[in-house]
Amino acid sequence: xxxxxxxxxxxxxxxxxxxxxxxxxxxxxxxxxxxxxxxxxxxxxxxxxxxxxxxxxxxxxxxxxxxxxxxxxxxxxxxxxxxxxxxxxxxxxxxxxxxxxxxxxxxxxxxxxxxxxxxxxxxxxxxxxxxxxxxxxxxxxxxxxxxxxxxxxxxxxxxxxxxxxxxxxxxxxxxxxxxxxxxxxxxxxxxxxxxxxxxxxxxxxxxxxxxxxxxxxxxxxxxxxxxxxxxxxxxxxxxxxxxxxxxxxxxxxxxxxxxxxxxxxxxxxxxxxxxxxxxxxxxxxxxxxxxxxxxxxxxxxxxxxxxxxxxxxxxxxxxxxxxxxxxxxxxxxxxxxxxxxxxxxxxxxxxxxxxxxxxxxxxxxxxxxxxxxxxxxxxxxxxxxxxxxxxxxxxxxxxxxxxxxxxxxxxxxxxxxxxxxxxxxxxx
Ligand SMILES: *Cc1c(COP(=O)(O)O)cnc(C)c1O
Numbered sequence: 001x002x003x004x005x006x007x008x009x010x011x012x013x014x015x016x017x018x019x020x021x022x023x024x025x026x027x028x029x030x031x032x033x034x035x036x037x038x039x040x041x042x043x044x045x046x047x048x049x050x051x052x053x054x055x056x057x058x059x060x061x062x063x064x065x066x067x068x069x070x071x072x073x074x075x076x077x078x079x080x081x082x083x084x085x086x087x088x089x090x091x092x093x094x095x096x097x098x099x100x101x102x103x104x105x106x107x108x109x110x111x112x113x114x115x116x117x118x119x120x121x122x123x124x125x126x127x128x129x130x131x132x133x134x135x136x137x138x139x140x141x142x143x144x145x146x147x148x149x150x151x152x153x154x155x156x157x158x159x160x161x162x163x164x165x166x167x168x169x170x171x172x173x174x175x176x177x178x179x180x181x182x183x184x185x186x187x188x189x190x191x192x193x194x195x196x197x198x199x200x201x202x203x204x205x206x207x208x209x210x211x212x213x214x215x216x217x218x219x220x221x222x223x224x225x226x227x228x229x230x231x232x233x234x235x236x237x238x239x240x241x242x243x244x245x246x247x248x249x250x251x252x253x254x255x256x257x258x259x260x261x262x263x264x265x266x267x268x269x270x271x272x273x274x275x276x277x278x279x280x281x282x283x284x285x286x287x288x289x290x291x292x293x294x295x296x297x298x299x300x301x302x303x304x305x306x307x308x309x310x311x312x313x314x315x316x317x318x319x320x321x322x323x324x325x326x327x328x329x330x331x332x333x334x335x336x337x338x339x340x341x342x343x344x345x346x347x348x349x350x351x352x353x354x355x356x357x358x359x360x361x362x363x364x365x366x367x368x369x370x371x372x373x374x375x376x377x378x379x380x381x382x383x384x385x386x387x388x389x390x391x392x393x394x395x396x397x398x399x400x401x402x403x404x405x406x407x408x409x410x411x412x413x414x415x416x417x418x419x420x421x422x423x424x425x426x427x428x
Contacts, residue, residue, distance in 0.1 A: 001060050002336075003030040003214060005038040006312055009167060016064035018121045019112065019215045022208050030214045032060060035322065041265045045229040050078055052229070053222035056264070060218050061115075069118055074222075077110035077142075082223040084230040084372070087349055090241070091362065094227045095375040101167055102378035103302075104254065105138035107223060108216030113142035115215050116207065117149060125205035126424065127151045128194055130187035133164045133334055134302050134377070139209045140168035140175045150204075152424065154187040157412065163383070163400060170406035174357055177408075178423070182415035193417040194424065204424055209377045211253050212309050212358070220257030221264070227372060228266055242269040246373040248358040249273045249281070250303035252310040254374065255327075259314060263322040269369070270326040276300045276353075276363035279331035281308065299385045300353035312409055338389045345390050352379040352386055 003018040005011035007028030011344040013021065036059035038044055044052055045129045054067070054074050061070055083095040085164040099106025116125070127149060129139055136153045145152045153168060157179035169177040180187050194200055194209070224245070231240060245268055247255045255273050262268050273281055276298040284290050332340070340356040351359070356373045362371035378388045380396050387393055398403065413419055 001036070001062055002033045004033055005029070005135070006031050006316055014064050014134045014389045015214070016115075019064075019115050019213060020119055020207065022210050022213050029310070031216075031313060031316060035263050035334065036060070038265050040265070043254075045225065045232060047229075049081065049222070049226050049229075050075055052225055053078060053172045056222055056225055057218055063206050065115070065118065068380070073111065073114040073118065077114050077219065078107065078222070080106070082107075082226045084232075084234070085228055085349070087324075087347055087359075089114065090365065090367075090369070091359070091371050091373070092231065093349070093351075093355060093373055093375045094223065095383075096241065097222060097375055097378040099138075100136040100141045101134070101383050102397065103134050103138060104220070104374070104376045105134055105211075106142070107318045108211075108213075108219045109135075109138035109142035110252070112213055112215040113139075113146060113149075113207060117146045120148060120205070120207075122148060123205060124148045124150070125207050127209050128154075128424070129189045129209045130154045130184065130190055130341075131160075131168070132156070132184040132301075133303065134381075135161050135211065136177075137164065137167040137172060140171055140177075143209075144171050144175055145173060149174060151175045152369055154180050154420075156184045157181055158189055159183065161384075163381075163404060165408060165410075166403045166406065167400070169408045170403050172409050178412040178413050178420075179410045180413055180415050186415040190417055190420050197421065200421055200424060209253050217257045217310075217313075220254060221260045224258050224261035224268070226264060227389035228268065231370070231372070241368045243264075243267060243368045244270050244272065244362065244369045244371050246274050246358040246371060247271040248300065248303060248354040248374060248376055249275050250278075250305040250308065252281070252308040252314055254376070256310045256313045256317075259323045259327070260315050262326065263317065268326075270328070272358075272361045273327060273329040274358040274373075275329065275331050276303050276337065276357055277331065277333055278304055278306045280306050280356075280403055281311065282329040282331045285327075298353075299315055299337060299382070300355060300357050305358070332357045332360045336360055339388050341386070350379050350386065350394060351375070352377055352382040 005024030005028035008025045096104035295306040334404040357371035
């Protein structure tokens with residue numbers, strides 16, 4: 001399949017090119033040229049996760065990956081489950097945090113890493129990325145140990161939690177981490193400078209692992225299929241009712257993937273985009289005016305985004321009729337988030353702020369609807385706020401406990417592009 005640029009529609013590229021390029025001309029996002037038709041969704045749903053995911057992804061990657069390559073990529077990338085957990089009679093959570101870095105970003109990052117490695121063949125490439133936490137860990141683990149790929153991750157020194165830092169700075173090998181004396185914005189500016197430096201980009205085969213990469217979104221479509229598959233297995237159709245999915249949203253990649261799933265034929269009635277106080281989208285859907293405010297820091301910090309970079313894809317799907325009249329949005333404030341975490345704990349489920357925002361947004365569901373919300377991170381990743389809110393200690397899962405004792409391998413650097421350039425040019 002071909003992918004076209006939503007801003008510069010003449011730019012049409014293969015899946016491989018879209019993955020390598022990330023963004024199109026004029027910062028445009030790539031989008032599939034047409035939606036494949038799956039005639040028999042029910043038999044697709046009956047398949048095991050990995051096998052089904054290969055079938056769902058095959059039409060999108062056709063021409064860039066053989067069936068055999070795709071199958072091995074998916075098997076390597078999706079080596080952990082997506083799990084439906086019942087919460088109450090009409091509610092369930094889709095737990096997406098059973099991967100190596102305990103967040104849903106593992107699905108997309110691992111699939112993209114495997115694709116990039118396949119496409120770069122024997123050419124050496126350098127992945128340069130800036131992180132304020134979760135993305136760095138997912139990217140580092142996804143690329144760790146892959147031949148011919150050097151990964152350099154920048155992060156603001158002293159501005160992320162120690163546990164978060166340990167999750168990506170202790171790996172070593174092909175994963176290099178730099179603690180920048182500055183803010184996250186400084187880190188992002190350095191990455192931008194590097195991509196604008198054509199000589200540097202050419203010499204080191206520069207590539208990004210950005211969340212707007214189409215491969216990450218397509219990977220995420222697969223767990224929406226898995227959610228519907230598990231729910232229909234657990235309940236008969238009549239008992240299930242109409243499915244409503246609430247997505248805790250920051251950059252809106254997860255929502256985009258869900259809508260793609262619906263466009264492919266998944267029986268989901270509607271979606272709720274749940275945000276924290278960063279409510280650009282809820283305001284936009286009610287007023288029609290796109291007016292990002294200054295970003296507000298919240299306890300669901302992975303959603304502290306005021307200008308979500310995947311929104312043009314959502315808007316395109318709504319306006320082109322691919323998914324009409326099935327998206328609403330709701331903003332949930334800090335107090336409501338904490339109250340909701342306590343309510344969930346009373347139902348026997350220890351959650352974290354992002355999932356709580358999504359659960360809260362399901363409150364207006366009707367009796368004939370069944371509400372699923374996405375669990376995007378393991379509660380232990382937000383240990384402090386979870387413990388403070390619930391007033392009880394929570395344990396560390398093995399993935400976090402293992403790296404907590406390892407030494408941090410980062411080097412320090414000023415927020416100075418000349419220094420970063422020298423570092424990147426020096427072959428490792
Ligand atoms: C990244 C992230 C989100 C937001 O996902 P988007 O696809 O950017 O909307 C939500 N929760 C957690 C824990 C995240 O890491």
